[in-house]
Amino acid sequence: xxxxxxxxxxxxxxxxxxxxxxxxxxxxxxxxxxxxxxxxxxxxxxxxxxxxxxxxxxxxxxxxxxxxxxxxxxxxxxxxxxxxxxxxxxxxxxxxxxxxxxxxxxxxxxxxxxxxxxxxxxxxxxxxxxxxxxxxxxxxxxxxxxxxxxxxxxxxxxxxxxxxxxxxxxxxxxxxxxxxxxxxxxxxxxxxxxxxxxxxxxxxxxxxxxxxx
Numbered sequence: 626x627x628x629x630x631x632x633x634x635x636x637x638x639x640x641x642x643x644x645x646x647x648x649x650x651x652x653x654x655x656x657x658x659x660x661x662x663x664x665x666x667x668x669x670x671x672x673x674x675x676x677x678x679x680x681x682x683x684x685x686x687x688x689x690x691x692x693x694x695x696x697x698x699x700x701x702x703x704x705x706x707x708x709x710x711x712x713x714x715x716x717x718x719x720x721x722x723x724x725x726x727x728x729x730x731x732x733x734x735x736x737x738x739x740x741x742x743x744x745x746x747x748x749x750x751x752x753x754x755x756x757x758x759x760x761x762x763x764x765x766x767x768x769x770x771x772x773x774x775x776x777x778x779x780x781x782x783x784x785x786x787x788x789x790x791x792x793x794x795x796x797x798x799x800x801x802x803x804x805x806x807x808x809x810x811x812x813x814x815x816x817x818x819x820x821x822x823x824x825x826x827x828x829x830x831x832x833x834x835x836x837x838x
Contacts, residue, residue, distance in 0.1 A: 640786075640806060641753055642814035649833025650761050656827050657768055658713065663720055663828045665706040667755065670726070671785075672699035674748060682741065687795065691788055702778055709774055725830035726751065728816040732809060742793055746806050749789035750813045751830070756782045758829060 653660045675696035682688050710716060729751065733743040759782060763775035793802050819832035 639753075640750065640810050641757060642810045643817070643834035643836050645754075645758055645761060645817075646833045646835045649758070649827070649831070650765055652827040652831075652833070653758075653762060654766055657766065657771060658710070658715055659720065660762075660827060660829060661706060661710055661771070662715065662718055665703055665710060665717060666720065667829050668699050668703035668706060671748075671752070672696045672703065675699065678744060685741075688792065691792060695785065695788055698781055702781070705778070706774070709770065720828070721826060723826070723828045723831040725816050725828075729809070729813060732812050738796070742797060742802070742805060743809065745789045745793045746802070746809050749786040749793075750806075750809060752782060752785035752789065754813065754817075754830060756786070 675692040679689050679692050679696075707717065729747045733747055734740055756779065759775040759779055763772050763779060766772045766775065790802075814834055814836070817830070817832050817834040818836065
């Protein structure tokens with residue numbers, strides 16, 4: 626069956642400007658190991674980002690209390706995904722990046738405190754997109770083990786955007802945050818339209834969204 630849009634049972638994710646296309650789901654299901662290995666890299670990078678922020682803002686009140694548990698959880702996810710990869714006779718491999726994360730990072734402003742705000746919001750948007758796509762795979766992967774794996778990860782992944790949002794909201798006014806988040810969400814959607822990427826390999830954050838829904 627070929628659909629032009631995600632199944633109606635998959636709820637839209639707040640703040641994301643465009644839903645993932647059904648073509649991405651089909652591509653991901655056709656290359657499950659590549660997506661799984663990429664997902665392991667994503668979990669590793671998410672843990673590294675949380676630790677990086679703790680070092681960058683060493684004495685920022687309330688930051689370590691949120692990001693230290695988050696980093697541990699991301700590493701637990703990494704280990705969980707890695708164990709499935711190893712059980713299937715593979716291991717971590719270097720994969721060409723789709724350029725998604727780099728494009729979002731390029732829009733993080735360099736001057737504080739805007740740099741901190743943008744870092745929180747970009748991390749949150751990446752988590753939101755990851756959650757949306759894992760939900761699609763948890764429902765529509767033909768592989769029962771992978772459906773279970775992605776389903777197990779969803780509950781905690783759903784909280785991660787909220788953690789970054791909370792860090793922002795405790796430091797800036799909501800209206801100010803929402804304005805900037807709207808701008809960065811547009812960047813995120815554009816990156817997944819394929820306009821800014823020449824990478825055709827399927828990844829957890831490779832191109833594949835629908836505009837106008």
